[in-house]
Amino acid sequence: MVLTFPGGMHVPDGKELTKDEPVRRAPVPEMVVVPLSQHIGAPCEAIVKKKDEVRMGQPVGEAKGFVSAPVHSPVSGVVKDVKAAPHHSGGKVLSVIIENDGRDVLFDGVGEETDPARLSREEMLARVKAAGIVGLGGATFPAHVKLDPPKDKPIDTVIVNGAECEPLLTCDYRLMMDRTADMVRGADLVRRIVGAKTLILATEDNKTDAAAVMERTIGELGLADARVAVAKTKYPQGGEKQLIKAVLGREVPTPRKRGLPMDVGVVVHNVGTCYAIYQAVARNLPLIERLVTVVGDAVARPGNYLTRIGTPVRVLLDDAGLAAAPSTLLLGGPMMGMAVYTPEVPVSKGTSGILALTRVAEGEPRDCIRCASCVEVCPVRLTPLDLSLASESRSWETAEHYHVDDCIECGCCAFVCPAHRPIVQQIRHAKAALRKIRAAQAGH
């Protein structure tokens, strides 16, 4: 049986550019920029100040609120400043700027090995929380929140998301190939923490070699009730809800009813997140580095980089070299990545890729010709053309009526639109307008 979900589409993936390149170690810059907001939820509060000495792995930002995650210094050195710095979200965000002394002196306890078998669920959870781990697939939702569902939501299955459906990105693929054992161990820890019976490592059928390696690792580690699921290569297979549908046939209730994967007994974590969880639990390593794919038609030597969080994008582009002047710089993949306005933006926890492109989709939008291509590809089974028209005419209630809030912004609709309508942008506009309206109503 082919594991898949309704809607979606095949996108030329361009993964051959980087998938077989050995992972390179990114240069560690003299100055790192650690944003205090690298996750969904409340920003951190700085717990260091100018001229403080910090060591590698030392917390520099403290989580505020339940849905939040601390940030750590990726180097040892001196805090130069705590100030607003360019951020991938578009503006500037309060960041800790650290001058690297180049010695990588570790903070107390960082790197200490522990046998996870001797840790309780609560101890493991505390370590994940303290390590500042967030969803590394790009969603950056704090991992400890997903690992700690309420008692009335029993979890039976953990799905590890190795679909990596975004074109061009291969960092998850490299992680599955190169760090298989620790990643699978991390996935097993996730299963222990949430108390699930089944563990499913899911990937797409264009990565069958990764599937084979994971399969073998499951055997070597002797894990029971664990298996690999190979889903059809289709964008957005890596969408949490799409993956659950493809692998288990379950449908997560709509966000309008506050539906979450845990409502259908599932927790999904990205492969990188699982790896980071293992590092945090077994080696007491906070999240201070990650794999980043550097690619794009402007990049001379594309590849995957093991990168310290806080490394400006410019440093990676310098190392990979530019073949041409890029007109657009993206953090993330070409389908959902965010365009940044300066190469000074630092790599943060959610940065899966850096794309330097000379050309992006252009073309003047026209009136919708109702070709229904967008309806065909929408993995949420919305009618994007209606949302686009509603947003265009500022009919926010109509957009709401057509379930605009369920949109996952995967971009399939805008990708296929022959009238070149900026459908995702229009949907974001409608969502923002509705948020404003609701906030105003709640305020009265």
Place this chain on the structure above:
Amino acid sequence: MTETETSPLIIRSSPHIRTSESVPRIMWTVNAVLAPVGVFAVWWFGWKALLTIVLCVGSAVLAEALAQRFRKVKITCWDGSAFLTGLLFAYVMPANQPWYVSVFGSAFAILVAKHAFGGLGNNIWNPALVARAFVLAAWPAATILGAAWPRPAEATPPLLYDLDGRAALTAPSPLTDPEVESAAQWRAAVDRNLLLSTGQDPADPSASKGKAYLLLLFGMRNGCLGETMGFLLILGGLFLMIRGYVDWRVPVFFCLTVLVLAFVLPERIRLAGGGTAWSSWFSGDALRHLLGGGLLIGALFMATDMVTSPVSHKGAIIFAVGCGVLTALIRVAGGYPEGVSYSIILMNTAVPLIDRHTRPRTYGEVEE
């Protein structure tokens, strides 16, 4: 340091890549697919067919440019959509219609049926079909009722021939309702009509209905300019389905519905005395209905118009079945031998309603 420092970066919303698909590409592809039909028509009906095509297309493109100029919007008269409207209008009219029918019909399609509603994408009805309805009402004598219908060559295979001078020799259309003395004679009269319409001599012992169907399929009959060559229409339609420009459900369900109903339903018989009788149930000539009129061009190229058909699969099926039912009813019981264009126009009107009631179930919309 790299050039990235100095070169300005573009900030835009995702997605950052797109298919190479575009509206002009879709429109020109459909035009290209229809081109062989036009070539056949010129060979079959003669140079007047070419004149009709040129006048219809030219008038449509010009009207588009004028309308856009007048509306002060970007002039996109060469995006293929006005061209397609003109072409389709020519294809659903007699090859030798008067020049003014071509010119004003096409202009009406573009100015009234399309731009009065806001231009491409905003029209409710298929513009070419609206134009057809308009000219049939405006110039009935010169179009549908008159002697203007061309007839197939008497020689087989037909050669290029001029229609002038033969205009009076109107052959029946395969769908013509024969007037008969008594209901018992009706079936024979219909069959005779079918043979005549495909250029066969009913007195010739080698003439047969089977041969008539084959001749119909390959366009050896009279009819509208572009509707006769069923084979090329089907090939073109298949190509568009493979390209994803046409939803297969629409032509398939449309034609199937007509086939079934044409077979099942009794047909109204016009009696010479002015009375009416009905043929028996389950005795209709379904193939004659499939190949003899405008069903193929209507189902493959008119009902599938993206702008004026539903967006969901379920909606497409409802729409197509609706077109089929109306076509069959008009043909067997109406006072008019052809019903494809009116049925499509009527179902176009119902599209917003169909769309509203066939919205796909949103992911996660779990029934309680």
